[in-house]
Amino acid sequence: QVQLVESGGGLVQPGGSLRLSCTASGSIFDINRMGWYRQAPGRERELVAVIGSTGRTIYADSLKDRFTISRDNAKNTVYLQMNSLKPEDTAVYYCNAVKVQAYWGQGTQVTVSS
Secondary structure, eight states, X not given: OEEEEEEOOEEEOTTOOEEEEEXXXXXXXXXXXXXXXXXXXXXXXXXXXXXXXXOOEEEOTTTTTTEEEEEEGGGTEEEEEEOSOOGGGOEEEEEEEEESEEEEOOOEEEEEOO
């Protein structure tokens, strides 16, 4: 089993920045891909960004100019730096890890509002 704990969400004004963190624990050996997804009210969960064990990244096209994913393998942690935040970025952000099966964190709320 893999446990994922997210942190860093909160309320931010439009144009602001936040950095989300997700730390994995448990059976973390051979975790392949880690990443972030988000789900806004009334919408399906969608990909934000993922990063492989070699550092290869995949972003949602609409977010790659503002969001940056990174990974610290020594700390078993993945980060999501979010800049120039917009109200439409408001959502619950979920950490994801893939090792044979997918594991999910409980989510952290990000609210972008003035």
